Amino acid sequence: MSLLQVNNLTKRFGGLVAVDSVDLVVNKSEIVSIIGPNGAGKTTFFNMLTGIYEPTTGSIKFDGKNIEGISPEKVIDIGMARTFQNIRLFSNMTVLENVIVGMHTRTSNGLLHSILRTKKFKHEEDGCIDKAIELLSTVNLDSKLDEYAKNLAYGEQRRLEIVRALASDPKLILLDEPAAGMNPQETHELMEYIRKLKQMGFTVLLIEHDMKLVMNISDRIYVLDHGAKIAEGTPTEIQNNKSVIEAYLGKGA
Amino acid sequence: MKTALDNLKGKSTKNSLKIIIIIAIALSLLVPFLNLSSFVIRMIIMVGIYIILGLSLNLVTGFAGQLSLGHAAFYAIGAYTSAILSTRFEMSFFITALMGALLAAFFGFLLGLPTLKLEGAYLAIVTLGFCEIVRIVALNWMGLTRGPMGIPGIPAPSIFGIDLGTEVGYYFLIYILAAATIITIYRIVNSRVGRAFIAIREDELAAQSMGINTTMYKVLAFTIAAFFAGLAGSFYAHYVTYIDPQSFTFDESIQILSIVILGGMGSIPGTIIGALILVTAPEFLRSLQDYRMVMYGAVLIIMMLTRPQGIMGASKTKIKRNKLASSKISNKGGE
Ligand SMILES: Nc1ncnc2c1ncn2[C@@H]1O[C@H](COP(=O)(O)OP(=O)(O)O)[C@@H](O)[C@H]1O
Ligand SMILES: [Mg+2]
Numbered sequence: 129m130s131l132l133q134v135n136n137l138t139k140r141f142g143g144l145v146a147v148d149s150v151d152l153v154v155n156k157s158e159i160v161s162i163i164g165p166n167g168a169g170k171t172t173f174f175n176m177l178t179g180i181y182e183p184t185t186g187s188i189k190f191d192g193k194n195i196e197g198i199s200p201e202k203v204i205d206i207g208m209a210r211t212f213q214n215i216r217l218f219s220n221m222t223v224l225e226n227v228i229v230g231m232h233t234r235t236s237n238g239l240l241h242s243i244l245r246t247k248k249f250k251h252e253e254d255g256c257i258d259k260a261i262e263l264l265s266t267v268n269l270d271s272k273l274d275e276y277a278k279n280l281a282y283g284e285q286r287r288l289e290i291v292r293a294l295a296s297d298p299k300l301i302l303l304d305e306p307a308a309g310m311n312p313q314e315t316h317e318l319m320e321y322i323r324k325l326k327q328m329g330f331t332v333l334l335i336e337h338d339m340k341l342v343m344n345i346s347d348r349i350y351v352l353d354h355g356a357k358i359a360e361g362t363p364t365e366i367q368n369n370k371s372v373i374e375a376y377l378g379k380g381a
Numbered sequence: 382m383k384t385a386l387d388n389l390k391g392k393s394t395k396n397s398l399k400i401i402i403i404i405a406i407a408l409s410l411l412v413p414f415l416n417l418s419s420f421v422i423r424m425i426i427m428v429g430i431y432i433i434l435g436l437s438l439n440l441v442t443g444f445a446g447q448l449s450l451g452h453a454a455f456y457a458i459g460a461y462t463s464a465i466l467s468t469r470f471e472m473s474f475f476i477t478a479l480m481g482a483l484l485a486a487f488f489g490f491l492l493g494l495p496t497l498k499l500e501g502a503y504l505a506i507v508t509l510g511f512c513e514i515v516r517i518v519a520l521n522w523m524g525l526t527r528g529p530m531g532i533p534g535i536p537a538p539s540i541f542g543i544d545l546g547t548e549v550g551y552y553f554l555i556y557i558l559a560a561a562t563i564i565t566i567y568r569i570v571n572s573r574v575g576r577a578f579i580a581i582r583e584d585e586l587a588a589q590s591m592g593i594n595t596t597m598y599k600v601l602a603f604t605i606a607a608f609f610a611g612l613a614g615s616f617y618a619h620y621v622t623y624i625d626p627q628s629f630t631f632d633e634s635i636q637i638l639s640i641v642i643l644g645g646m647g648s649i650p651g652t653i654i655g656a657l658i659l660v661t662a663p664e665f666l667r668s669l670q671d672y673r674m675v676m677y678g679a680v681l682i683i684m685m686l687t688r689p690q691g692i693m694g695a696s697k698t699k700i701k702r703n704k705l706a707s708s709k710i711s712n713k714g715g716e
Contacts, residue, residue, distance in 0.1 A: 233592035242572030
């Protein structure tokens with residue numbers, strides 16, 4: 129069953145076609161990766177899915193609904209959460225707070241409950257805290273609850289950002305180069321973690337440069353180059369695809 | 382189950398903080414009976430007013446990250462509303478103060494709606510302009526505000542026939558208003574709503590991606606802040622018993638902003654200390670009186686250069702964890 133169905137998606141910035149008529153499907157409980165050289169249009173593609181950019185043309189169907197041009201704050205509501213290539217945590221908030229902000233759309237305490245510290249307020253807060261700690265323990269960050277996000281090591285920040293996205297109970301999670309800047313050990317742990325996400329029933333759409341990681345965990349891979357999709361298939365198919373090899377190593381390789 | 386280490390680390394600092402707060406509250410309740418001079422009492426009451434003004438501005442500027450240069454406008458709206466209603470219709474302070482605060486909040490909402498889509502400098506300029514418009518209206522709408530003549534004879538507050546127009550009365554009134562403001566803002570900041578404000582300050586795009594309706598929350602921050610500034614204005618009007626447009630100029634906005642920056646953007650204790658310092662300093666240093674604006678300028682520049690996070694540092698909200706959650710942690714640590 130397809131969870132995400134993208135048809136003919138295009139984004140133009142002036143004369144530049146950053147994403148060029150791309151079709152893509154993600155089925156439930158799959159790990160799908162998008163690879164391609166820098167500037168291929170991968171992040172731009174994510175930005176259109178998550179409402180940050182409005183597509184020039186094309187359609188995005190998520191969970192049965194057309195969502196192209198949706199506003200960014202509604203995206204997480206319908207079940208799509210993301211991380212950013214250039215980590216965007218709330219630096220001066222604690223680890224715990226960052227995750228709880230991720231639950232914003234799944235909670236409802238408003239001004240009145242907050243000021244009056246009602247039963248509902250406390251109940252919801254306690255629930256958030258417990259859930260956040262549980263999520264953080266899956267990435268070994270539960271010992272750093274009160275640490276400010278800006279004080280975490282790079283790899284920890286990447287993990288925190290994933291957990292913040294998971295906090296919204298997304299149906300689909302979009303990861304933009306989660307292994308960037310990680311050492312081999314951390315990358316390996318990340319790989320295991322993404323596998324675990326799949327087992328837990330999450331669906332993952334992944335942008336990644338680390339080929340070992342991509343080839344190891346992806347069910348299917350899409351390859352973008354200069355905005356256009358040049359190949360799609362299983363890891364084995366992609367590894368043996370001539371145009372992919374050309375795009376990565378240059379013609380004549 | 383708490384480990385001994387847990388008790389040592391968490392509990393003792395928490396307890397000593399509690400004790401300090403209790404002592405501070407006890408002392409402050411004694412203040413009006415210490416035979417202090419009227420001058421000192423007056424100064425303390427002004428500190429109370431500026432705590433409310435500073436905290437409310439801090440909500441918008443320190444916590445939600447939206448620079449406002451027009452906070453005095455809401456202060457003025459509260460003061461004028463309360464003054465006009467009580468002098469013309471002889472309404473009780475407690476009703477006029479509420480009306481003043483609500484009307485200020487309404488204007489905060491109206492101003493926020495179109496302008497909070499603007500960013501940084503543009504927002505600052507619009508709020509500055511709004512402050513100027515309010516002052517000009519107060520100066521020229523003779524029928525309503527008596528223009529430059531101001532409104533004299535604003536009655537002292539009273540409750541159940543008890544006249545609060547005494548030093549003790551004013552002291553406890555502002556004490557309660559300031560305490561209510563501190564508690565309310567503290568609770569807002571340490572909640573889902575407050576975390577949304579801070580998230581917007583930290584990274585607006587990421588906040589949006591977390592599902593936070595940033596425009597709505599910015600308008601909300603503005604509206605709440607305006608409400609409390611209006612409340613401070615109402616009290617001020619009934620305290621000094623005479624107001625004119627001179628009391629609510631751009632200088633006033635800058636003084637409030639200086640308190641926030643000196644004390645610490647996003648710090649509640651910082652704002653209280655900032656108000657204490659910036660309200661009392663010119664009184665102690667008489668020679669500084671004529672150079673107030675120079676002093677604020679100097680404070681702003683020095684703080685920006687040496688300690689941009691303010692005396693008390695940037696926002697330090699920490700989620701209070703319940704027993705269940707914290708016991709989970711200590712168990713884990715013990716494994
Ligand atoms: N907001 C923008 N305005 C103009 N050009 C952009 C914008 N965002 C991305 N681009 C351009 O689109 C192309 C694709 O960028 P991007 O999606 O970030 O690539 P990738 O993530 O695959 O490295 C690049 O040439 C980039 O310069
Ligand atoms: Mg990218």
